[in-house]
Structure formats: C-alpha cells, structure tokens
Amino acid sequence: MDDVSFRAGRGERIVLLGPSGCGKSSILKAVAGFLTPASGAIKVRGREVKGPGPDRIVVFQEFDQLLPWKTIRQNVEFPLRVASKLSKAEIRERTETALGKVGLERVIDSYPHTLSGGMKQRAAIARALVTDAEVLLMDEPFAALDALTRSQLQGELLDLAEELGFTLLFVTHSIEEAILIGTRLHLLSPHPGRTITSLDTQEFGREDVGTARLENLTREVHDLLFLPKIRKDVLENV
Structure with missing residues (x-):
C-alpha cells in the first residue's frame, strides 16, 4: 500500500473496495491493531492505535x-x-x-x-x-453465504448500524454490496494499493436493488477500479 488516507466519522460506513492484493484486509488489520503501519498513523478519537482494543471489534469471513x-x-x-x-x-x-x-x-x-x-x-x-465497540471492522463477512442469506444479513447489519450508531469499516469484493452497505466507498488501485477516489453512496439503500441507477453506479465504480483510461477521464471531470 502507498499513500492511503481516509477519515471515518461516528456512524459512517466506510467500504474499502479494490482488486485482490491491493491491501484492503491489511488496512483493516492495521486499524484493528494486528499490524503496524510502515509509515503514517491510525488514530481513534485522536489516540494512536498501538494494538488491539475493546473499542474496535473484528468480524472475519x-x-x-x-x-x-x-x-x-x-x-x-x-x-x-x-x-x-x-x-x-x-x-x-x-x-x-x-x-x-x-x-x-x-x-x-x-x-x-x-x-x-x-x-x-x-x-x-x-x-x-x-x-x-465504537468501531466495527468486517472483512468480507458475507462472502461465503448464499445470495438470500447474504441479502438478509446485509439488511440486518444496516438496521443495527442505524440503531446503534457504530462506525463501520467494511471490506468486500462485491461492488453492489459495497454501494448498498456503505455511506462512502474508498476505492483502491491494484498492488501497490493507492487511493483512487472516494464516492458518497449514502443516498443508496436496499430499495435500489435491481434499479437502473444502482446498475449505472456499479458500472461506473467497476470502470474506475479496472479501466485506467476511463478512470483518468472520469476523475478529470469530477
């Protein structure tokens, strides 16, 4: 990873999205305190993360x-x-x-x-x-589930996030899941992972499943992640 930086406020749902090997899970483990960043710092409420703590809880796949x-x-x-x-x-x-x-x-x-x-x-x-815990860290928690169970748990997670107000840092390979779960997507380039851009997705919800606007954004995010020329053109026009 190289030059990856973002902030997450109380109640925000940040989704890390990028190709395999770009460092998504490593970022999550570093926030959890299991890995030490090679440079820079990770802070929770202004205090630097030095190791695991009860304020950050991890749910693995x-x-x-x-x-x-x-x-x-x-x-x-x-x-x-x-x-x-x-x-x-x-x-x-x-x-x-x-x-x-x-x-x-x-x-x-x-x-x-x-x-x-x-x-x-x-x-x-x-x-x-x-x-x-103030921060819930989830590393592809629904990846191995069937489609119906996955959809059900996505909905339950969103309901809990609304009710309890925790900050969520979520890793997934699914663009559609990222859009539905996150209030903001943080897109990472292939190895070494670098920040491409951040996208606000808080206006999207479960009611958008199967709609043209969700399909359009899914396609746009795919192009930003995997098509460098299109990515350059899109970002120059943002």
Whole structure:
C-alpha cells in the first residue's frame, strides 16, 4: 500500500473496495491493531492505535471464529468475561439483548456446529455488538453465504448500524454490496494499493436493488477500479 488516507466519522460506513492484493484486509488489520503501519498513523478519537482494543471489534469471513466447545451464549459472553468488570447478571442481560438483535434468541444454548453459516455470522456480529465497540471492522463477512442469506444479513447489519450508531469499516469484493452497505466507498488501485477516489453512496439503500441507477453506479465504480483510461477521464471531470 502507498499513500492511503481516509477519515471515518461516528456512524459512517466506510467500504474499502479494490482488486485482490491491493491491501484492503491489511488496512483493516492495521486499524484493528494486528499490524503496524510502515509509515503514517491510525488514530481513534485522536489516540494512536498501538494494538488491539475493546473499542474496535473484528468480524472475519471465516465461520470458525466461534469457539466450538462453547455455546452461542458462552461465545458472545466471552469478551465481557475476559475484559469487563460487569456482574454475571449484567453480562447475561447484555448477551441476551445482543443475540436478540440478530435473531438468535432461540438457539442461544446451541453449539456452533449445529448452526448454519449465516447463523454463525450473526453470532459473531452479536459478540462484536455486546462490547459496545465504537468501531466495527468486517472483512468480507458475507462472502461465503448464499445470495438470500447474504441479502438478509446485509439488511440486518444496516438496521443495527442505524440503531446503534457504530462506525463501520467494511471490506468486500462485491461492488453492489459495497454501494448498498456503505455511506462512502474508498476505492483502491491494484498492488501497490493507492487511493483512487472516494464516492458518497449514502443516498443508496436496499430499495435500489435491481434499479437502473444502482446498475449505472456499479458500472461506473467497476470502470474506475479496472479501466485506467476511463478512470483518468472520469476523475478529470469530477
């Protein structure tokens, strides 16, 4: 990566979009505190990120992020038991509330191997929400799901973002998903990843699925990412 810079305000949903190998996941891991930037700095509320912290929670694509020997309740409770000073009653209440928000109250005492991929992802999201983190980091969380489950979880994520007001940094390879999830797209060039441009997409929502205007923007974003000459012409006219 080279010269990548952006800001994310409270409640914004920033989507990193670019070809494989451009550094999207590396940016996410650096914001999470798992990687140290070669240059520059990452700050949350004005304080430089030096490592992982409870203010930033990561949800990965892989479904094995849940501990298989613990129930869904125990998985969601885990970060609170490790890092908080809440009472057992408070932990129980927050866990049940978070699982209710993602529609998993009926399987709260089930084990991960008994759940579908989509339900496991909901549990991982609940585990992130239970900590009241300010920043939610998601690395292609819906990529391995079928189309219907993916669409459903996209909608649930948007509802939770509206309700809870967390800042979202989201990585995806899907241009349409990026437009629907994000309030702003940050486009990256092929390796080494550089900023191409940022696009405001907050006017787009689920009601735009299948519309001409969504298809037109999807095509425009594709051209910006993959067709250098068109990218140059478009940006010169912005």
